[in-house]
Amino acid sequence: MGARSKTAYLIVISTIICALAIGLLLRLGAREHVLRLLNWIDSVGGWGALVFIGVELVVVVFLLPGILFTLGAGFLFGPLLGTLCIVIGQTLGGALAFIAARTLLGDKAARLIARHESIANLDRRVSEKGWKIIMLTRMIPLFPFKLSNYCFGVMRFNLRGFVLGTAIGVVPISLTTVYAGSLARDLATMESLAARGMGMWTLYGIALAALVALVVLLGRHARAKLNMEAE
Numbered sequence: 001m002g003a004r005s006k007t008a009y010l011i012v013i014s015t016i017i018c019a020l021a022i023g024l025l026l027r028l029g030a031r032e033h034v035l036r037l038l039n040w041i042d043s044v045g046g047w048g049a050l051v052f053i054g055v056e057l058v059v060v061v062f063l064l065p066g067i068l069f070t071l072g073a074g075f076l077f078g079p080l081l082g083t084l085c086i087v088i089g090q091t092l093g094g095a096l097a098f099i100a101a102r103t104l105l106g107d108k109a110a111r112l113i114a115r116h117e118s119i120a121n122l123d124r125r126v127s128e129k130g131w132k133i134i135m136l137t138r139m140i141p142l143f144p145f146k147l148s149n150y151c152f153g154v155m156r157f158n159l160r161g162f163v164l165g166t167a168i169g170v171v172p173i174s175l176t177t178v179y180a181g182s183l184a185r186d187l188a189t190m191e192s193l194a195a196r197g198m199g200m201w202t203l204y205g206i207a208l209a210a211l212v213a214l215v216v217l218l219g220r221h222a223r224a225k226l227n228m229e230a231e
Contacts, residue, residue: 048076049077049081049084049085052073052076052077052085052089053085053088053089053092054089055069055089056069056073056085056086056088056089056090056093057089057092057093057096058093059089059093060089060090060092060093060094060096060097060145060146060149061093061096061097061100063146063147066146067177069086070086070174070177070178070181071177071178071180071181071184072181073085073086073178073181074177074178074179074180074181074182074183074184074185075181075182075184075185076185078182079175079178079179079182082178082181082182083171083174083175083178083179086170086174086177086178087167087170087171087174090145090166090170090174091163091166091167091170093149094145094146094149094162094163094166095159095162095163095166097146097149097150097153098149098150098152098153098157098159098162099153099159100150100153101149101150101151101152101153101154102153102154105150105153105154127155127156127157128156130157130158130161130165131160131161131162131164131165131168132165133157133165133226134152134157134161134162134164134165134166134169135164135165135166135168135169135222136165136169136222136223136225136226137169137222137226138165138166138168138169138170138173139169139172139173139215139218139219139221139222140219140222140223140226141173141215141216141219145170172211172214172215172218173215175211176208176211176212176214176215179207179208179211180208183204183208
């Protein structure tokens, strides 16, 4: 299979996965549960987005499954504010995990790395690239984002570069997933489904496919670039 065919295959598969995620959200009674959560956040008023950011922070620090929370951000806030909440929550949660790992395991990890020359050399090479390495890892789909926060904390990366790389790198995947959640919100409302018409929903579908394609292409580029930087 050629590179272009493989990319097209990944785009189709990723789009199907997003569609299945929306279906799962609806199947689990997302309309009722999310609307109840939305009503509660409305009662909080202007603090609703901050509350959600706090929830996302906890999800990241405690390595909890986050897909439904990311979809839920789109369901609750729409694509733009929802993406902003996820990016801020993931960045803050990642920074907290980074600091915790460095504080609790920093000295022990440094001694362990120093005893293995190959690991020490890899640590030195990648950490010298700073925020660029962090950003590239965030752009790779299915990369263990939450666990990597702790791993980066015991390496030589500085906190400023970690935060910058994370804040930039999580945007493409976060935007795509949040957008899928916002579509699920509209699909859950039959009045909205009928009012917008087939043409508008076709455009929404094309936009989702374009975002998925962007994530796949960026992920391929990031993986190739990361391999080059580590050499």
